[in-house]
Amino acid sequence: MIAETICAAVSAAGVGIAAVTAYRRRFLAAARILAYALVPVALVMTGLVKWAANTAFSPVAWLGFGVLALAWVLFMTTRLIERRGGRTRKERKEAARAARQGAVEPAASVPSLGPGAKPVARPGAKGTAVEPADDFSDIEAILKKHGI
Template sequence: MLAETVCSAVAAAGLGIAAITAWRRKFLTATRIAAYALVPLGLVMTGAIDWLFEALSFNVTVWAGFGVLGLAWLLFMSTRAVERRRSGRKAAAGGEAPPAVAPTASAPSLGAGAGTGTGAGARRSAPADEDFSDIEAILKKHGI
């Protein structure tokens, strides 16, 4: 009697948490929480808790419990299928994070004489034409 009460309370609490999670529009997580919450309820309904001590009886509640366990399994499998489909879309789109447009854009352009001298004085001594030579080459390459 105590085990059934505890399992039912755990199931009710889990379904409440799933409802709150669904309200926050995290449906995949809410479905998974609901599946976990239905497992103890299904175990109680099938008599698996008492099964260690008594034989399995054929009764409507027992078979309804098997139905609840089947529903929990179905919810687990559907969330896994959705996750696989989502990860497949991300992999087809090019991975988790989009590639950087200019990965070296934050590095300063120091020019040819950057290795000699120290600090900002070496950067100021580089001619202005060297700073724009890369840009001019790209523009010429594209015919602009």
């Protein structure tokens, strides 16, 4: 009952403001204000205000909103865990096995020597590890290119 009275008062005030605005020859603004002023009366006439008032003061409705919020939190938590890599134990083992099996080629760690450098064997080194003859040749080439 009180909600309907408040809505009617708000609508009456809105119609008054729209009339003053129209008197000032701002008809577009007056029409917009009148449209907003008619909304509360329309809500009362459809019964939506009565339903909202009954819902707002109903403990069962608030418990329902709480259960709905809990369901939403559970849903979002499971999605977050799933996105962060919540894989099964079997999937993690398979991924680790695939990573160990040949992720890096044996020659991938040998540095590039460039087109003009000759490999020089290090004394006392095992295998075929090589070093470039001149470490600064590529830097010198860049500096010469820019005239420095």
